[in-house]
Amino acid sequence: MEITTEFDEIRPYNSEELPQIYEELIADPAFQNAIAYAIPGVPFEAVANKMRSCKTSLEFQKAFSAEFLWGIARKHTDGLTFDNSALTNQNLSYTYISNHRDIILDSGFLSILLLDQGKSTVEIAIGDNLLIYPWIKKLVRVNKSFIVQRGLSMRQMLESSARMSRYMHYAISEKKESIWIAQREGRAKDSNDRTQDSVLKMLAMGGEGDIIERLKSLNIAPLSISYEYDPCDYLKAKEFQLKRDIEGYKKSTQDDLKNMETGLFGFKGKVHFQTAPCLNEKLKQLDSSLPKCELFTQISTVIDKEIYRNYKLYPGNYVAHDLLSGENKFADQYTTEEKNRFEEYIANQLEKIDLPNKDIPYLKEKLLIMYANPLINSLVANQCD
Structure with a gap:
């Protein structure tokens, strides 16, 4: 495999670099404190x-990341399941494009689920705004992440996006590594998942041929991630009210840390990952002579439909829809006990919101919308089949 220095600033570390990076981490007091928190009771030495015994990133992930993430799954979920049977060629490297629920766990859970099937982990696109x-x-x-650079000027952003796209094509075609990337920058606060055309435009900057050929070479696999409960839902609802009430409101670094911690250690109920078939056959059916903007919008719509069709829907999704509509349209999808449990959950999440001028009806509606939207989108996508 040809080694290139073009990606040194953003790519995961290679095996030769790991010993030096390990020593830098081991000597860092902040890292030592983080390890004491994440792995209590184990001597740092x-x-x-x-x-030091891990010679590759995959060995490191098996030794540390997988153990940590399965621990999260055991303690803070009611089960973690995965169905990727739609990917008929299991030997290909794929670009998993998914809806985005959790900053760390979306890609982390995918990696350990792949490991559990005897496959390698994914390389992960992560924004540098989180690397505080x-x-x-x-x-x-x-941990096999490559860096998405944020907060750049327009010209710098174009250059950075083009380099990242070239790296992703390089990772798929030369390194034979699979990749995970979210369908949009940041999480959809209301769970109304939409693929941003800008993500696809970035993917199509690298590779060769027309837009369709460039995207086909990435072996895009739409991935649906379904959490029964989103532990950050109350934080998202709080942010909705703050943005409504305070002009120009933006989250702080501390808010980001709170979201990461809550997402990791909050209760998630059942969690399911479901892949759709590789997008290549559907891409072949599109008209590559369309204007670029129209073509990207069509591709985004195809990805969205695949994600919606493969959501795992839980009783709470149906209860939330009925509570919002004031009807009992989906009463056959949940029991009285399940409805009571979900309403109690929403009440408890509302209690956690610490705002001086707490708008309970508004906040409750926002929480219910988060759980109703996956059902709404799933119904529309399946009616189109």
């Missing part, structure tokens, strides 16, 4: 020695 400490940036690159 034991962790350091185990790190030097040790975090190093750790995610050890």
